[in-house]
Amino acid sequence: MNTRGGWRCVLVAVVLAVAAAAAPTPAAGQWLDQQPNHLNGGFSDLTCGVCGNISYEVAESFTLEQVAALEEIVIWGGHLANVSFADSFSISVYPDAGGLPGSTPVYTEAGVVPVSAVPTGAVFGGTTEVEYTLRPANPPDLAAGTWWVELANDSTGYSEDFIWEHGVTDSVHGAPGSMYSIDGGSWNANGSDYSIQLPAGNLFADGFESGDTTAWSSSAP
Numbered sequence: 001m002n003t004r005g006g007w008r009c010v011l012v013a014v015v016l017a018v019a020a021a022a023a024p025t026p027a028a029g030q031w032l033d034q035q036p037n038h039l040n041g042g043f044s045d046l047t048c049g050v051c052g053n054i055s056y057e058v059a060e061s062f063t064l065e066q067v068a069a070l071e072e073i074v075i076w077g078g079h080l081a082n083v084s085f086a087d088s089f090s091i092s093v094y095p096d097a098g099g100l101p102g103s104t105p106v107y108t109e110a111g112v113v114p115v116s117a118v119p120t121g122a123v124f125g126g127t128t129e130v131e132y133t134l135r136p137a138n139p140p141d142l143a144a145g146t147w148w149v150e151l152a153n154d155s156t157g158y159s160e161d162f163i164w165e166h167g168v169t170d171s172v173h174g175a176p177g178s179m180y181s182i183d184g185g186s187w188n189a190n191g192s193d194y195s196i197q198l199p200a201g202n203l204f205a206d207g208f209e210s211g212d213t214t215a216w217s218s219s220a221p
């Protein structure tokens, strides 16, 4: 038995494993890219005063070609009064069920405070456009296929309501139109698309390119 050669193979495997673990290769591009249209938008607010004191929630769909961890969500929107608020958002992710968000979300988080909320200098429908970057606390690993992400402003303590700016349909990873729900009721079709970008990140939230890490631990000498 060539012991030296065997150990060399193990050493190479360990070095490769450490290199892979230390520097996971993020995927390039966007899981979804719907740029703001700079024209108009729609309310997406759990306490929508101007809508008649209802909860108005919007969901957009996206199709993944591969597994992905939903680590960051960028949207554009603003407030009627053009005043800067301490915004927070509720995020839910649903599997697709025949062209609608499924009944059970795979991820839900309330009170997500944007890591940044930056006025872009643009205006839509008389409203100052703000770019919000949201990061789920526990990014869900999503399988290839179609998913829905529901976003609604859940800030409290003020009466101004949040408008999610409409976007340009991503013809590759998006689909025309969106869904809305009033007071948590059934989903209704909306002909508009909303501005949203899902930057491609790690394929799995643990930073590995595979959700199964046993290959790394078993290669240790």
Ligand SMILES: [Ca+2]
Binding pocket: 045, 046, 047, 048, 049, 153, 155, 158, 159, 160, 161, 162
């Ligand atoms: Ca509100």
Ligand SMILES: [Ca+2]
Binding pocket: 060, 061, 169, 174, 175, 176, 177, 178, 192, 193, 194
């Ligand atoms: Ca859409």
